[in-house]
Amino acid sequence: LRAMQGDTPRLPAPMRARLSRDVAHQPGRMDFLRVTVAREGELLIATPLPNQSSGAPMSMAGADALLCIDAERGSVKAGETADILWMDELCA
Numbered sequence: 001l002r003a004m005q006g007d008t009p010r011l012p013a014p015m016r017a018r019l020s021r022d023v024a025h026q027p028g029r030m031d032f033l034r035v036t037v038a039r040e041g042e043l044l045i046a047t048p049l050p051n052q053s054s055g056a057p058m059s060m061a062g063a064d065a066l067l068c069i070d071a072e073r074g075s076v077k078a079g080e081t082a083d084i085l086w087m088d089e090l091c092a
Helices: 057-061
Strands: 015-019 031-040 043-048 065-069 081-086
Antiparallel strands (some): 015 081, 065 081
16 A cells, blocks of 8 residues: 555664574575564564464564574574564554
């Protein structure tokens, strides 16, 4: 609807978050995982929700952000950082 009204599509600026646990990922495609985000001082800690299935609307409803894993990147270990996109900014 916004495009039909002449709005230019834009993504919010990503932020960096540290993963709380390992995430398996095969290089070859970009993935977006639903995560909850907690603050520890200045750090953002992203925890992937257990059900990442496309048919799981409850995990989407409970997500604070999407964790972006680049197509070139392999698995991400706990403690490593990756970009997140806040859900409330994606839907604004």
